[in-house]
Amino acid sequence: xxxxxxxxxxxxxxxxxxxxxxxxxxxxxxxxxxxxxxxxxxxxxxxxxxxxxxxxxxxxxxxxxxxxxxxxxxxxxxxxxxxxxxxxxxxxxxxxxxxxxxxxxxxxxxxxxxxxxxxxxxxxxxxxxxxxxxxxxxxxxxxxxxxxxxxxxxxxxxxxxxxxxxxxxxxxxxxxxxxxxxxxxxxxxxxxxxxxxxxxxxxxxxxxxxxxxxxxxxxxxxxxxxxxxxxxxxxxxxxxxxxxxxxxxxxxxxxxxxxxxxxxxxxxxxxxxxxxxxxxxxxxxxxxxxxxxxxxxxxxxxxxxxxxxxxxxxxxxxxxxxxxxxxxxxxxxxxxxxxxxxxxxxxxxxxxxxxxxxxxxxxxxxxxxxxxxxxxxxxxxxxxxxxxxxxxxxxxxxxxxxxxxxxxxxxxxxx
Numbered sequence: 101x102x103x104x105x106x107x108x109x110x111x112x113x114x115x116x117x118x119x120x121x122x123x124x125x126x127x128x129x130x131x132x133x134x135x136x137x138x139x140x141x142x143x144x145x146x147x148x149x150x151x152x153x154x155x156x157x158x159x160x161x162x163x164x165x166x167x168x169x170x171x172x173x174x175x176x177x178x179x180x181x182x183x184x185x186x187x188x189x190x191x192x193x194x195x196x197x198x199x200x201x202x203x204x205x206x207x208x209x210x211x212x213x214x215x216x217x218x219x220x221x222x223x224x225x226x227x228x229x230x231x232x233x234x235x236x237x238x239x240x241x242x243x244x245x246x247x248x249x250x251x252x253x254x255x256x257x258x259x260x261x262x263x264x265x266x267x268x269x270x271x272x273x274x275x276x277x278x279x280x281x282x283x284x285x286x287x288x289x290x291x292x293x294x295x296x297x298x299x300x301x302x303x304x305x306x307x308x309x310x311x312x313x314x315x316x317x318x319x320x321x322x323x324x325x326x327x328x329x330x331x332x333x334x335x336x337x338x339x340x341x342x343x344x345x346x347x348x349x350x351x352x353x354x355x356x357x358x359x360x361x362x363x364x365x366x367x368x369x370x371x372x373x374x375x376x377x378x379x380x381x382x383x384x385x386x387x388x389x390x391x392x393x394x395x396x397x398x399x400x401x402x403x404x405x406x407x408x409x410x411x412x413x414x415x416x417x418x419x420x421x422x423x424x425x426x427x428x429x430x431x432x433x434x435x436x437x438x439x440x441x442x443x444x445x446x447x448x449x450x451x452x453x454x455x456x457x458x459x460x461x462x463x464x465x466x467x468x469x470x471x472x473x474x475x476x477x478x479x480x481x482x483x484x485x486x487x488x489x490x491x492x493x494x495x496x497x498x499x500x501x502x503x504x505x506x507x508x509x510x511x512x513x514x515x
Contacts (some may be wrong), residue, residue: 103280104288107243108295110273115241116269119213123190129268130186134179136264137229140256141175146249147256148225155249161413167223167353168250178229181480185233187510188478191498192239195506206508207278211501213239215297218289219482220311222247222303227255230473230480231300232275236265238500241274245289247303248281255279267433269301290315300495301485304434305410321494323460323486325355325438326410327468330427330453332444333366339465341375342445344416347441347467349382353412356439356471357471360417368420371396376418384414391420407434424449428456435459437486439468460486460493 126280137144155168191211217240221227228244235242246254256288273431278285290299290311298318301311305324312319317515329347332338363371372395376386386446387391387402399418406417407430419426424442431440441463442453450464461471461484471494473481478496485491491499 102288104243104278104285104292105295106442107278108216108275108292109278110271111241111243111276112295114271114273115213115216115239118236118239118241118274119192121239121270123192125269126190127186127240128472129265129270130182130233131239132268133233133261133264134182134186136260136277137175137179137182137257140260141172142450144175144253144256144260145170145172147252150252151225152251154477162193162250164353164412166351168225168253168254170225174226178226181230181474182233183514184474185237185497188497190237191501196503203512203514204510205512208506208508209503210506211498212504214500214502215408215498216241216243216295218243218245218292218296218299218317219288219480220245220286220299220301220307222307223249225250225253225257227302227358228254228277229261231482232258234480234495234497234500236270236274236483238497240500241276243276243278243289245278245286246281251281286310287314290317293317294397300483320483320485320490321487322483322495323355323438324410324436325357325484326334326360326434326436327356327358327439328360328362328427328435329358329441329443329468330362330421330424330431331364331367331371332424332427332442332446332449333364334446334449335364335367335371335377335443336445337367337371337374340371341378343443343465343467344375345378345382347469348379348416349384349414350467350469352384352414354469356468357410357412358416358441358468359409360419360430360434361409362419362421362430363426364424365391365420365422368392372396372418379416382414384416386418388418389420392418410436424452428483432456432458438484439463441466441468460484 148220194211195208219231258277266272296317301308386399388399438458439461473494482495
């Protein structure tokens with residue numbers, strides 16, 4: 101029996117137990133897990149150091165190292181996220197709608213677990229905890245397949261999770277990790293229809309595309325983040341500057357970081373020197389179109405490829421546009437339907453942007469960096485869905501459920 105088939109069987113069995121678990125017991129288990137994560141900080145960090153050392157030897161750039169790095173503070177943040185999920189309402193069993201039909205049948209629509217969720221992801225060890233916790237709370241078993249770059253970190257985290265769940269009386273196999281990080285095993289996981297109910301990829305555009313092209317298991321697409329900030333002619337300069345610097349430089353390796361700045365031609369001459377100066381203070385490389393370079397000549401000329409690229413690095417493409425319509429057209433052409441922002445004091449311009457930009461999250465006068473399950477009050481997230489079926493945007497507890505119809509009768513038969 102292959103490793104994946106064994107894990108699939110174990111996950112199916114665990115999912116049956118989880119689906120019947122009481123909310124109180126699940127929440128108590130999550131509170132215990134939060135304590136265990138912090139208590140095992142030393143072991144987790146020792147494992148993470150092995151991954152960081154290997155990544156540095158392989159020439160991984162600093163922005164990507166940041167995605168991989170764990171610190172005591174980040175582990176505390178993980179634990180806080182677990183606690184927050186424990187405090188959230190449990191969607192399982194909720195009847196979201198109930199009515200009577202002409203035959204006097206009482207029909208209800210009830211939330212139920214998806215079953216067994218497979219998750220393929222890269223680099224970020226925090227995904228291990230987020231995914232396990234959200235799946236557990238919603239009564240789903242999960243099979244995790246992290247990237248080789250975070251191998252030791254993920255194993256350490258899963259060990260803590262499994263031990264903690266077992267101590268709380270739940271099957272440890274509710275959370276499993278595939279230890280073989282080869283491409284062949286990933287391909288097998290994508291076709292594990294007998295055991296997986298859904299597969300969620302989280303990572304680079306290449307990873308997500310590979311899953312979409314090869315999976316026979318139903319897939320929820322979490323998107324890459326070619327995100328934009330548009331500065332309108334009626335924007336406040338200081339607000340606009342703060343937003344773009346935060347959206348680009350606060351953590352450039354994440355999917356909600358801005359990759360392109362669009363700026364109205366009426367304010368480009370006044371705003372850009374200050375904005376570029378502030379971005380350069382954060383070590384951001386600027387690539388501009390012809391109009392941008394006519395204002396600041398020492399910038400790198402942008403190419404068509406720059407408008408399409410998710411850099412995940414300290415690089416920003418900048419383009420001057422004549423109006424909001426041109427900004428919207430550019431975003432809808434090159435964006436990945438993740439997160440987009442406008443900075444403006446004009447209500448009608450902001451409403452046009454909100455209504456016409458095709459993205460999972462659209463902001464007015466705020467940084468794109470807020471597209472995050474924790475920031476949205478979901479406790480954590482399984483990913484940011486950029487598709488339009490089943491779920492869109494940060495995927496929290498509700499998005500990890502399906503529904504079934506429950507029908508109450510009094511002996512009715514159909515004529």
